[in-house]
Amino acid sequence: MKLRPLQDRIIVERIEEETKTKGGIIIPDTVSKEKPQEGKVIAVGKGKMNEDGKLIPMDVKVGDRVLFGKYSGSEVKIDGEEYLIMREDDILGVVEK
Numbered sequence: 001m002k003l004r005p006l007q008d009r010i011i012v013e014r015i016e017e018e019t020k021t022k023g024g025i026i027i028p029d030t031v032s033k034e035k036p037q038e039g040k041v042i043a044v045g046k047g048k049m050n051e052d053g054k055l056i057p058m059d060v061k062v063g064d065r066v067l068f069g070k071y072s073g074s075e076v077k078i079d080g081e082e083y084l085i086m087r088e089d090d091i092l093g094v095v096e097k
Contacts, residue, residue, distance in 0.1 A: 003078060008048040008088045010060060012039035012068065013081070038067055038095065042083065058088055065095040 005011050015038045041064045047057045060066060073086030 003043065005043055005045040005085060007045045008056075008058065009045045009085055010041055010058070010088060010091070011043040012066065012073065012084045012086065013042050014039045014084065015065065037070055038065060039084065040065055048088075060088065060091060060094060067092045067095060 003011065041060050041062055044058050044060060044062060047055045050056055068084070068086060068090050069092060072090035073084035076083050076085055
């Protein structure tokens, strides 16, 4: 992918939820699913400028697993893959293991 987000924007690929529970029960596709609110950061911009003209670096980096709001970002399709482009402010948290 050759897309570079500008300023404090990031590109996120949604991570699909498991269709099987921890106990091994398979969840059928007929159960209404919502779009996942967790994703993997694919690309990040350089950061945002403050009033003094200084660059504020991004807190997230490529490869981070992040949580975001249900209606966050703009959906785009690039090379047949769906991504979200959102501002860093839309990120609720980073999932750490």
